Amino acid sequence: EAGVTQFPSHSVIEKGQTVTLRCDPISGHDNLYWYRRVMGKEIKFLLHFVKESKQDESGMPNNRFLAERTGGTYSTLKVQPAELEDSGVYFCASSPPGRIYEQYFGPGTRLTVT
Amino acid sequence: GQNIDQPTEMTATEGAIVQINCTYQTSGFNGLFWYQQHAGEAPTFLSYNVLDGLEEKGRFSSFLSRSKGYSYLLLKELQMKDSASYLCAVSLVDSNYQLIWGAGTKLIIKP
Numbered sequence: 149e150a151g152v153t154q155f156p157s158h159s160v161i162e163k164g165q166t167v168t169l170r171c172d173p174i175s176g177h178d179n180l181y182w183y184r185r186v187m188g189k190e191i192k193f194l195l196h197f198v199k200e201s202k203q204d205e206s207g208m209p210n211n212r213f214l215a216e217r218t219g220g221t222y223s224t225l226k227v228q229p230a231e232l233e234d235s236g237v238y239f240c241a242s243s244p245p246g247r248i249y250e251q252y253f254g255p256g257t258r259l260t261v262t
Numbered sequence: 263g264q265n266i267d268q269p270t271e272m273t274a275t276e277g278a279i280v281q282i283n284c285t286y287q288t289s290g291f292n293g294l295f296w297y298q299q300h301a302g303e304a305p306t307f308l309s310y311n312v313l314d315g316l317e318e319k320g321r322f323s324s325f326l327s328r329s330k331g332y333s334y335l336l337l338k339e340l341q342m343k344d345s346a347s348y349l350c351a352v353s354l355v356d357s358n359y360q361l362i363w364g365a366g367t368k369l370i371i372k373p
Contacts, residue, residue: 152304183361190266191305191349191363204360239304249293249353251361253304 150174152254154240160260166228169257173222173242180223181243181251182215186236194238197223230261264288266364268350273370274340282335282367284350295361296324296335297349305349308335337369345371 153172161167173180182194194213195205199220208215212231217223227234237258241251265287274280286294293312297305309317311326311333323336335348350364 181360183363190365191351191361193360193362196360207360249295249310250307251295252307253297255302255304 154254154257158258164229169225171223171240177242178245179243181241183239232261235261264362268364268367271368279338282348284333286331286352290355292353292355294333295351299347
């Protein structure tokens, strides 16, 4: 069974540009989460989808971040315009229906904003 | 506010036992997770404790005391491949899908 995949693995962009990160959860996992780890800090929750619906987006830092999960399959996280403080590793995780404690993480996307 | 503390770094010897502690002060505790993360890789689920007591899973065990806001991860018969960061995370009652993370403990295994 394929695990959670994320694309790209690493992205380097300039301040002010736009970047879109993609996450493909494990097939059949309704729950999808986005997390971020900024250098030297702990992992922070960004948001949670149940199928295509945003269950909780309380962790989204500001309106420069937009997450979507059209069709309830893969999800995208767009940062527009990117700022220097957005640099970090963005993790996606998924869990099966009714078992939210089994979060399977993707390898992460390392975003560097210069 | 929510606060999770764990040591920044620990060193242990191959074949030995190590205990990584985690203390938390959160509102509405639901459960506590331990994840392992090798450098550059995704966090990997190790354990999930909801009730007080010890959960054993092979060489790894996790303990929880809800009244003390305390957990530990016990690793036995350490192997070099156990060198990694170990992350403690808490889920809350009113948002049990959102994990609050500690900063992680970097474990270094020496021969």
